[in-house]
Amino acid sequence: MIAVENQAPVSENAIPKDASDGFVVPESNAFGQSFRDYEATVRLSIVENTYRLNHINQTYDFVKRTREEYAKLNKAEMSIWEAIELLDSFVDESDPDLEEPQIQHLLQSAEAIRKDYPNEEWMHLTALIHDLGKVLYHSKFGSLPQWAVVGDTHPVGCAFDESIVYHKVFLKTLVNYYFKENPDYNNPAYNTKLGVYSEGCGLENVLLSWGHDDYMYMVAKANGTTLPSAALFTIRYHSFYPLHTEGAYQYLMNEEDRENLKWVQTFNKYDLYSKSSVHIDVEKVKPYYESLIKKYFPEKLRW
């Protein structure tokens, strides 16, 4: 059981499923390309440029300052569903698989999880809201650039791991490292394996590159959601591919992180899977999700 006081519990019998367990993960998307196949995508240059800027600009100081600013939650007051509607006009340019409107991506992943885990309503709601932090694009939220909203995340304040996407870029015979242009790269306080952290310190104490994941986590937590810690962990780390997919940075985790990691790995399959062309009838499923929102969140949230 992974629950703390005031939070809805994860059922004892809820086990994160393996990809092979009753859920077939397709190997290619609607365009016949492999998921996250950055080389194959026609949008490569936009994707690569977003990561170039991300690697150069996401310093320890930038993340600390930005996190403090958004922790004030003084940008807007709106319900979860209003945030979904606000987000719906955006397309995530860092993501070569995603051409669908955001509301479709949110509902597709939620509905796919609902099918496989009918009794875990907290997972359905987690999927529905996992990307809502992308409201950071909106002028009300400071119109943050792509590199500070979307894309994979990684720790700052310690050395950049080789598993980070675009860590190394090949230009014919040349190898390029965008991280070399990040001021932290040459700072001895930040460029060792542990940097400012200690072994097993827990991800709670680690700063990750700033983006929609951490922001939505902050919003959910500060507004008193009753979602379980597995849900908050999933929202916060769903773009932390170096950890949940590549297995890097494991030495920063504590026991609770290791427990919750299974859920973010389970969730990830649905996040990727749902980036397909199955169209969900919004009006048909809306009452169900409205009821979940009502159960786990206040009517209006501070953002």
Ligand SMILES: [Fe+2]
């Ligand atoms: Fe996301």
Ligand SMILES: [Fe+2]
């Ligand atoms: Fe997503």
